[in-house]
Amino acid sequence: MTRAEILSDIKQAEEEAKSSVIQANETRNRKISEAHAQAREIIKKAEEEARKSYESAIGDARKKIKEEREKIVRAGIAEADESKNKAKKNVQKATKFILTEFERAADA
Numbered sequence: 001m002t003r004a005e006i007l008s009d010i011k012q013a014e015e016e017a018k019s020s021v022i023q024a025n026e027t028r029n030r031k032i033s034e035a036h037a038q039a040r041e042i043i044k045k046a047e048e049e050a051r052k053s054y055e056s057a058i059g060d061a062r063k064k065i066k067e068e069r070e071k072i073v074r075a076g077i078a079e080a081d082e083s084k085n086k087a088k089k090n091v092q093k094a095t096k097f098i099l100t101e102f103e104r105a106a107d108a
Contacts, residue, residue: 001009
């Protein structure tokens with residue numbers, strides 16, 4: 001082989017090496033872009049799941065609060081009805097007592 005042929009082979013090998021390096025860099029950059037896209041998608045899905053979980057928890061809490069409120073209201077209504085019934089039972093006694101006291105005061 002002549003010196004010119006050797007230099008030509010070296011230049012060709014250098015060009016092939018440069019081409020391989022460029023191709024490897026392009027492949028690396030493409031893989032990095034794909035990994036970033038996948039990471040964004042995973043984060044998006046995780047955020048969506050977190051939002052759904054949050055909304056579900058808030059909905060459950062609101063439902064529980066509503067049930068507790070209704071329970072308290074029912075208990076209050078029952079207590080008011082009980083007091084009302086007791087008061088109705090005592091109206092006649094109270095009227096008689098007031099009338100008796102009034103008569104005593106008038107006689108005195």
